[in-house]
Amino acid sequence: MTIISDLSDLIIEQVTVTTFVMITARASSPTAPCPCCGTVSKCVHSHYQRTLRDLPASGRPVHLVMQVRRFFCEKSTCQRKIFAERFPSLTLPRVKFTKRLQEALREMGFELGGEAGARLGKKLSYPGSPDTILRLIKQAQLPTTQPPRVVGIDDWSWKRGLRYGTLICDLETNRPIDVLADRSVPTVSAWFEERPSIEIVSRDRSSEYAAAISKGAPQALQVADLWHIVKNLSESVQILLARGPAEIRRNLQVQITSEQEPEETEPVLDEERRPARSLSVK
Numbered sequence: 523m524t525i526i527s528d529l530s531d532l533i534i535e536q537v538t539v540t541t542f543v544m545i546t547a548r549a550s551s552p553t554a555p556c557p558c559c560g561t562v563s564k565c566v567h568s569h570y571q572r573t574l575r576d577l578p579a580s581g582r583p584v585h586l587v588m589q590v591r592r593f594f595c596e597k598s599t600c601q602r603k604i605f606a607e608r609f610p611s612l613t614l615p616r617v618k619f620t621k622r623l624q625e626a627l628r629e630m631g632f633e634l635g636g637e638a639g640a641r642l643g644k645k646l647s648y649p650g651s652p653d654t655i656l657r658l659i660k661q662a663q664l665p666t667t668q669p670p671r672v673v674g675i676d677d678w679s680w681k682r683g684l685r686y687g688t689l690i691c692d693l694e695t696n697r698p699i700d701v702l703a704d705r706s707v708p709t710v711s712a713w714f715e716e717r718p719s720i721e722i723v724s725r726d727r728s729s730e731y732a733a734a735i736s737k738g739a740p741q742a743l744q745v746a747d748l749w750h751i752v753k754n755l756s757e758s759v760q761i762l763l764a765r766g767p768a769e770i771r772r773n774l775q776v777q778i779t780s781e782q783e784p785e786e787t788e789p790v791l792d793e794e795r796r797p798a799r800s801l802s803v804k
């Protein structure tokens with residue numbers, strides 16, 4: 523059975539294709555370990571059916587009907603007298619989706635969000651409500667990271683013009699690390715105190731941030747961040763350029779006036795005695 527070929531510990535008993543695909547399967551092993559004590563048991567107590575939703579096949583929804591056995595735990599001192607067998611390669615206990623379907627929905631959620639992910643999923647025969655997709659996103663394992671060494675800190679607008687927090691990024695991985703509720707010295711310095719690995723902090727010219735970093739991470743070197751350097755340089759050049767032409771015009775005006783004034787007081791000379799204008803320009 524190619525569509526679930528990665529589940530080698532299952533035996534497919536029946537496949538029915540209508541508007542959807544229904545696969546009936548059971549575990550291939552005659553025994554199962556107790557989830558409480560780990561003792562392997564072969565004493566079957568009873569059976570029941572558990573239906574899982576799986577990835578669609580050729581555009582059709584897939585229902586995986588598992589024949590589940592209940593076992594007696596063979597260890598007399600175990601707290602669990604009866605347990606249901608589990609399918610760790612297929613799904614988790616008390617979950618109605620297979621692991622790979624959950625992973626597909628989670629990826630759709632990361633790309634599209636809950637509502638749009640559910641709409642696209644419905645068109646592609648993937649089950650899952652917006653709430654389900656958001657829940658899967660929240661359950662996602664966060665990647666483990668190294669303690670930050672070089673960080674950047676700047677304002678974060680919760681509500682523009684009204685309420686600001688603080689955004690802190692790891693400048694070696696170019697990823698955000700944290701968003702603080704505000705930008706006060708106690709809040710920011712407390713964050714730095716918990717992270718003694720920080721060696722360099724890039725910041726704007728805020729005196730509050732400077733004080734917070736000095737208090738919370740006195741070992742760290744504080745540097746001006748490139749964006750604010752470029753921004754300040756850009757603004758200075760613009761001011762200079764805006765002021766420049768006026769000064770040039772004033773200088774030209776003074777020069778022209780100084781050239782004209784002597785002519786007005788200069789005694790009239792014969793054309794032969796008047797100096798050439800090109801010489802005065804020099």
Ligand SMILES: [Zn+2]
Nearest residue numbers: 556559595600
């Ligand atoms: Zn047990």
